[in-house]
Amino acid sequence: MSLDHIPRVAYNKDHEAFRQTVRLFMAREIAPHQAKWAEQGVVPHDVWVKAGAFGLLCPTVPEAYGGLGLDFRYNAIVSEESVYTGGVATGFALQSDIVANYLVQYGSEAQKQRWLPKMVSGELVTAIAMTEPGTGSDLQGMRTTALKDGDHYVINGSKTYITNGQTADLILLCCRTDVEIEPRWKGMSILLVEADREGFQRGRNLDKIGQDEADTSELFFHDVRVPLSNCLGQEGQGFVYLMSELPQERLSIAIQAQASAQKAFDDTVEFTRTRNAFGKPILDFQNTRFTLADLKAKLQIGWAHLDWALNRHCAGELTPEEGAAAKLWHSETQWEIMDKCLQLHGGAGYMNEYPIARAWRASRVTRIFGGTSEIMKELIGRKL
Structure with missing residues (x-):
């Protein structure tokens, strides 16, 4: 299963060709090693260099500084595919979606020349x-x-x-x-x-x-x-810079939340289709079908909203409160979907050997980092 079954309006043929490159990298360089990295608690530095060679890091950085000069949708594709594979999106996204933009927008020419090329190549890891x-x-x-x-x-x-x-x-x-x-x-x-x-x-x-x-x-x-x-x-001017860049950071979190929720849903549909109870597949029970139908509707709404937000952001029109709303809705919806999907796995959902258990644990923080859900409500509420 892949994200190809999700109809999108934010991407063109060039974006989708890039997606295939990202997917190839994730299958070849990420998926086989995830369990080991999770045990070690760190992604090795050489993986960053490999990601840079594939063009996965900081795609929006201008060509003058070693980047590809692309729009933010390319960053979104890296996050979507990385999360759908099951890992490493947080570190890559922080460098590409957050740190790089601060340097591009506010850095001196000397700072840009010194650090951006190495961020693009993966030689330099940032926080x-x-x-x-x-x-x-x-x-x-x-x-x-x-x-x-x-x-x-x-x-x-x-x-x-x-x-x-x-x-x-x-x-x-x-x-x-x-x-x-x-x-x-x-x-x-x-x-x-x-x-x-x-x-x-x-x-x-x-x-x-x-x-x-x-x-x-x-x-x-x-x-x-x-x-x-x-x-x-x-x-x-640091606080002003932080406030100016937060909409993109929060959109980045929303993208990761949506993709991980979709992966959990797809895995759960497959699990309930193949796992039996009382002589028939779990998917055949009305409660299972109704639960999954409700989640599918929310995912459909989520992808439509995400494409809307991506298009607005790339046009320079996404407001701080819209970024906050995206982060709030997608992270809260992700948690609802994760929790209900784990429930449909029964006891298996509590076992770390199943992807849903690891995804459920990983998803909890999205309602906290980048500003808690409560802070997002406060920011949205101030503009009412």
């Missing part, structure tokens, strides 16, 4: 460090500071729940470069911090309940010195 212990979604409450000392910033603080934290070579660090100014968001900046800087330390690879192959870490900064030229864009 973005926002969340701190005790702050969660409250970015204005961050305490990590970067204070000027001559021609350098001196960074002190810590971050947590950082995707790609164990493997990142470059971290986009959100911090306070002005600790006196009010409101606090006006003193926030984004600094580019290389992982080999003295005073930088990775914490443990955090033990999560899902997405086992994605390394997620604590990061510590003790008197880490970076040159003033490592400031991304203008000093003090």
